[in-house]
Amino acid sequence: MSDQTAPSPQAQNALQTGIVQLRDVTEAIRVRIRNPAKLRNLELFLLVIAWVLAGGAMVLVQLGALQRVDLFPLQLAAGLGVLTLALHIVLRIVAREADAIILPVATVLNGLGIAMIYRIDIADGLSGWDAASMRQIAWTGIALLVAIAAIVVVRNHRVLARYRYVAMAIAFILLLLPLMPGIGRTVNGATVWIGVGPLSFQPGELAKIALAIFFAGYLMTARDSLSVVGRKVLGVRFPRLRDLGPILVVWAMCMLVLVFQRDLGTSVLYFGLFLVMIYIATGRRSWMVIGVGLVAVGGVAAYFSLGYVQRRVHAWIHAFDPAVYEAQGGSFQxxxxxxxxGHGGLLGTGLGLGRPDITPYANSDYIIPSLGEELGLTGIVAILGLYLILVSRGVRIGFQGPDDFTKLLGVGLAFVIGLQVFIVVGGVTRLIPLTGLTTPFLAAGGSSLLANWLIVALLLRLSDSVRGRGIV
Structure with a gap:
């Protein structure tokens, strides 16, 4: 009887398999429960390191330039530390599985930027609220509050896909605002600012976020027609003529920005963003070929028709020519x-001990050379490494997204930061012609800070939605 009632080998194997699977599921649930706390604890630990680095940079600037420590700027910087802590606490409550690396990296970059801007203010003899560093601290506080509000309000980022055409309309309005009489302002030849009384703002910084949302939503719905249909030429499948409409519209928009706002960097940034996102959506090399061709055509046309583009190209190629160096708008900067x-060398002169202030716009367009002089090549490599970490986390969040909209939006937002850093660093090191873009988180500018902290908030929200997919 016992032999007849004993389970068969197949049943025993099935039972053992079921036990193993149940144990794996239990372990996964246990890890899932523990993981959010570990992520937030790691984030807090890294935030403490970011606070120490940023605060230490401020103290070293004061010791190097003033030979004393002034507590007032440190107290204001500590207030920003409290706001980043508040953002961390909000993540513990409403986005417990958000990425743990992004917030500390953005914090240390922002802190280093404030320290360097403060150092240039000291050299220029500026103090109080007339100093750019004080305004930068105030804008950072506003940007952090906006980031906190965005994380609390946007509980499901996929809702943004419903408003893709609203985002497109907002982007076009933001781009047109600097051309409106009465509020538009021209600074250094570029009409990219709006001003109301003493306040000024660069709406194009927020337009890049609206465009990323629109591109992600549009490409999510048009992906099949853009990626499957078309005719092959030399092994490369090119899209139908009627499918070229979106890229031609974006190209035309970027050319209008180049011509009427005289802003080379922003037009390159917008078109590069769309080009990368359409390639991610379709995987077709033909879009890249067409995009590069349009850039070449637009660049040549701009060079021969726009004088300021010619001047920038000449300043790039013939920077050390005495005639170009001494010309108005030449290569002096x-x-x-x-x-x-070059003066900074490998290790730099030390914070507060260099002369970055003798370079025009050392706290905005040229903050990378300012940091390079006082932190050296080692410091610049470390800063670029932080940007690389930030961009790679965003790209990873995008590619691990469960749907096309998440993938496109995550990669698009990360690419905006990466391309902007490349354009700025490439310009100041003479790799490419110089443009007027700001370095994310580092350069002086309230609109740039607001836009980039909003990007951080959206990436944190996206990362929380792809929990359980290996993001640490």
């Missing part, structure tokens, strides 16, 4: 920045 980075 470029050469001063190169000499400053």
């Amino acid at each position: 470029i050469v001063q920045g190169v000499f400053g980075m």
